[in-house]
Structure formats: C-alpha cells, structure tokens
Amino acid sequence: MRASIVWAAIAAGLVLAFAGWWVAAMFWMPGASYRGTLPPLTEREISVRDFLRQHVETLAGRIGERNALHYDRLTAAADFLDASLGGAGFEVRRQRYEAGGKPFDNLEVEIRGASRPDEIVVVGAHYDSVPGAPGANDNATGAAAVVALARMFGGTRPARTLRFVEFVNEERPFAHTPDMGSVVYAKRSRERGERIVAMLSLETIGYYTDQPGSQQYPSPLNWIYPSTGNFIAVVGNLASRRLVRRTIAAFRRGTTFPSEGGALPERLPGVGWSDHWSFWQAGYPAAMVTDTALFRDPSYHTAADTPNTIDYSRLARVVVGLEHVVAELAE
Secondary structure: OHHHHHHHHHHHHHHHHHHHHHHHHHHOOOOOOOOOOOOOOOHHHHHHHHHHHHHHHHHHHHHOOOEOOEHHHHHHHHHHHHHHHHHOOOOOEEEEEEEOOEEEEEEEEEEOOOOEEEEEEEEEEEOOOOOOOOOHHHHHHHHHHHHHHHHHHOOOOOOEEEEEEEEOOOOOOOOOOOOOHHHHHHHHHHHOOOEEEEEEEEEOOOOOOOOOOOOOOOOOHHHOOOOOOOOEEEEEOHHHHHHHHHHHHHHHHHOOOOEEEEEOOOOOOOOOOOOHHHHHHOOOOEEEEEOOHHHOOOOOOOOOOOHHHOOHHHHHHHHHHHHHHHHHHHO
16 A cells, blocks of 8 residues: 555656646746836937838738738738848848739748858748738737848858848738748758758737736736736747747846747647748747737737737837847757
C-alpha cells in the first residue's frame, strides 16, 4: 500500500510539473508591460507618425479596397509601396506568381548581413484588404510599418540579413491556400534552403482604446490578459516561443508602451490568422505583432475600417519599439 501511495505521489508530481512547464511556456514573458501615462511623442516619433499616416491614407483612402475583386487597386497599392521603398534607395524585387489567371506580386527589399548573411530575419505584412473593406487597420497599418522599418535600417550593416516583405493575397479567397502570397514566399524560401531564423508578421497594429472592457479574447485567455485594449500583442505558437519572448523583451527594453505576449496553441481562434502561419507551415519560427484585430476593433473586416479610426500616435510608438526588436534580432 505504501509503495502505491509513493508512486501515485510521484505521478501527481510529474503531472503538476508538466502542467507548470506548459503554462510557463505559453504565458511567461520577460520584463514587465508598461503601465501609466504615455510620455509625449519625441520628434522622431512625430516624424514616424506623419509618415505612417500618409501611407495609411494613401492605401486605405485614395486607393481603398484592394484585392483580386478590385485588381487595378491592388496593383496600384503594389506600385505605391514599390515606389516608396525604391525612393528610400532600395532595389525592390517582385516575386510574381499567377493565381486565378492573374499575376500577383510579393514585394521584397533586402539588407545583406555583414557577418552572418545566411541567417535571415523577415519582417512582413500583407497589403491587400478583405472584400468589402478599405483595410486601414487590416492591413494598411502593417504595410506602412514595413516600409517605415525598412527605411529606418537603410544604410545599416546588421550582422544578419534583413528582409522587408509586402505580401499579397492574405485575405479571402486566398487565405490559408497555396495561392496566399506568404505561402508562396515561404515555400520558395524552403525550396532554396534559406535559413530564416525569425519572421515577424505585422498585422492590424493601429487600433487602441483606453475604454475598460474593450478587449475580448477567446476563452480562457480572458482570465490571463488585460481587459482594456491599449496594448500591442506578440503571438506565436509553442514552437516559436523563444522568438515571442525575445521580441517582447526587446520591445519592452526599447519603448514605453503596454505589451503582452503569448506562445499559444494554433487551434485557438486568431492565433494563426496571418502571414506568420505560412512560415510555420514551412518550418520557420514566426510571430505575429498585432492589436488583436476583431477582439478589439469594431471596424474589423467592415467598410468602416477607414484611416480616421487609426491612432497614429500609438502606432508610431509601436513602430519605433519594433525598430529595437528588429535591431536585436538582426544582431
């Protein structure tokens, strides 16, 4: 009897230890999220804010809904982003592929690494919008941020190779299909044997509110994370937990802005709903940087997703914080 009790205690201890490891793997993040009043914008943040506003207003205002159903607008968005990146001195490479009888383009610029060029960090976002929406937050904010970050690193010589990519066809009817732009890109990278050590997907990063109760979650995350939607989130799967933690740590060191992170099961709603998912399928570590989209933003995937709904000051703070993240990942 005594032996059976001992073995039962050991088994219970192992179960508890495994449960503790599982919880820590998903939810433990280094550092602490910023709390309190945000400081005034710096001159640099003001400049970044104005740059982001101009790009979001062009993509979601002047161009508007951009997808396969509005193909001319989609190509206009690609040309605009191409010109903006090219104007910063980059050689823009277009990865063209065909879907549904039409050509589509991913856009890529690269800063070759100085000492570890075969190790690649990808920062990407999709520039198309869902049918029926002008897509200011989803995802002109992410597309604009990719351009801003590329310009920040122009002329630098990081240790690792940096790639900034604008993906096409993230939204339906191409989402999670072989014709999704990031799937095409990640598949090509795997076929080439490229060593992508980190991928950050910038997805809906411009909507913030201090209204209590404004933040929703799929259960049971509502028991863990804040109920006010004023933070940026970094989300990955369990295989990418080191990248999630490193991203959160660098962000918290580099800026004063609320942030939360999680390495979560892929089956949870929202966890795999963007271009980082494509890199998971190819076996690469990837994480999504997001304001949590539909769990906060009432305009998500509607005609109301317009440039006037974006908080450009907080968006600028996030992008400047991501500059620190990318710098650390690249070194």
